[in-house]
Amino acid sequence: MNESWLLFGAAALSLPALKARLELSLAKHPSLAGHARLSRRVAALVPGYVYGEDRLFRCDGAPDEIEARRRAGFARLSALYRARFARSLALTAEAKEAISDLQFTAAYRVPFQFSRYVREHLPVGAFLEASEGVQVVDLDGNRFYDLTGSYGVNLFGYEFYKACMAEGAKRSAALGPVLGAYHPALAYNARRLREISGLDEVSFHMSGTEAVMQAVRLARYHTRRSHLVRFCGAYHGWWEAVQPGVGNPVPQPGTYTLREMDERSLRVLSRRRDIACVLVNPLQALHLNSSAPGDGSLVDSGRSAHFDRERYAAWLRELRRVCDRRGIVLVFDEVFVGFRLAPGGAQEYFGVKADMVTYGKTLGGGFPVGVVCGRRELMRRYDERRPADICFARGTFN
Template structure:
């Protein structure tokens, strides 16, 4: 009888325990999701939701010049200024450049893409007619680029971050590197050239990591780093912060196959249609983000940081697409504030056993000889390098601890993380890398970094002083030798400034990244030339009326909203 009465008691106890456990799981899940919602960046999610709905349309004729609701008088000034600028652009490119540019436009898909994304969609058709941007360059001398017709321009693009020490220096790296490996040849792959003994120890010392993996590009290296973090932690979720660019994404654990793309998953904002259930976008420098990382640590494979966000943390760079929102841009306090944030983030990651990954493809050897780790005094778990490290050749490098660099599972022989590449650690690439590492480790190089940073700081102060005195609605800001233009009033035509800069002889990136660069070979005279070119461009743009619209940021947003809504309705009715 006692056994009979005891059984229901055991069953009730088991039921209570099950209910308590289920309640705990529900409360825990809810708490995590509430934390996530409190610090999640809406940018990539909103962009993905809007992408299938927003349709293309063009503002032409009078509408092209009055998109912010300006007066007819201002529109007439803008048109006259645009006509003059168009003639200046036509004179910038000689006959050989124009012919080659036509060849590129008609056959190179990369150019077709960049030409489309240089300007907000509403203005693309008319702008393309007026300003042909050619970039067929045949030689360089110092910081000056020379096109096929002999035209010269000062390069402030920095080749998207590659050019740290100056193009002439890279030419020497390649020449000396080739001399060191030419007996073997550039494409004897598989065997490792002994020059790796000059590269590997220096990379381990600079990165303060145990192991190194070589790759063919910074994008590929980011793919590798994220894939290895997922593989070795057995977690699928990666965290990145709003506004950061990381070049690529890696495998989905559900499918067990390699998936990658410049925009897929990791790349936030317009353009990425990939499902992002394994990528979590959090607000930068947000205290709740730290709580979220701690609470969801058992799901997170790594926290991926772009240290360049110290320039404008939490916000995308002011690229052409971002300027579509026509809001006033503000740079959050950088320097010490961002450094403190990174140190706190590192502590949270260490405490909760979450790998911290520094994507230094851009900042490595740009911010300091030891990259952002040295600049901010933060030792990340994994660091990715690229761009300038190759000494003039394409490359990518991942440095990390042995526990996160494993590509196989000792206990499960069929668990393997395939990360391979035919030209990884190619002899010529390693030779040029060795030359660069030798250069960057010299004491006099440290002095060059310090001088370039101080010159850039002084340049920014000098430019901003004139901009304020002349009531020009912009300012410049910098982080070491990286600088950017920020606008101090709302406007729908900020993207036009890049064309005025080009007309003044400054060479910019093909796609507006919102960031410009000074290489270490810029002299004080070169800085002054860039300053005067920027000021002339700003004065002319103001004179031509592009900042004379009376609309506020909210007014401009409403105008754009009405345009898009009308176009969606009109195009549906036309079907």
């Protein structure tokens, strides 16, 4: 009898935990991107294989005539590349032996089944020697339109940013590479960033990734909570906690990846007590719960963007209300969009105030930089009542 009561009591005590776990599971996106552990396990099981030349041009079941035309067209393109980009390709091949980043990007430029053949017969140069306006020039003198604007950073064309870099170098020439102390320009930039963000304090870093790391650390420090929430598909840099799935060999128990614009996610935020902050990348409004289109979009024309400004703004307003009620720090990661949406960024465009905002290269005028803007009580890195209790941040600027 006593054992029965003990079992009944244990079951009753475990029900709230089971309910919370079920709510968390339901708030995850059903895709592999929403399940970090499962995605890593699946990735480890996917076997590597390549299409040989006999199958490469007819892997979709194309008839002989189409296969022959594809093969001939690819051969012409390969010959054209080797003739037109000879110097660029030669230096790229030499550098690839020493630069691991180049090896990785080359290997994943196209789906892995095609990668070996494409790398061998259609290599791409990785070096440029000049830019002008919206064009870049390679080592062979070929000119290209830079349609990506250096991943979106160079919005105004290269001449504008080269002028910014030259002016910045001129203004700081007398001080040189002094670290620790600040150049007077930093005070001006801090004032402008406070005006733009509408927030109290500013912290400077060397990249957008580093800025997000600091924002999350500060949120955890001040809330004394362990977990961050990111939404499925959103990119917040490459450090461990914000890339819990494929690409990160270490599990991230302090990260929840939830569905964006979903009532079930709001329910999780409303009931859990371990959430320090929520990261929002406004770029996700274009492709909810999916990764931003990358190089794969060149071989997959099925992607399409859809944007409903009012619906996304309503979601952010509801997210803001839940965060206020639960004491969760709301972070807008504007490293990608910067001030493109409005002079005040996503906060102004969507009409929702964040507790912290992060910015990246779009601020640097051609130089690498990262910034955290935040409410005064969240930016403080120490507790005067407990002098040994600090939130450590160390870098080039601090």
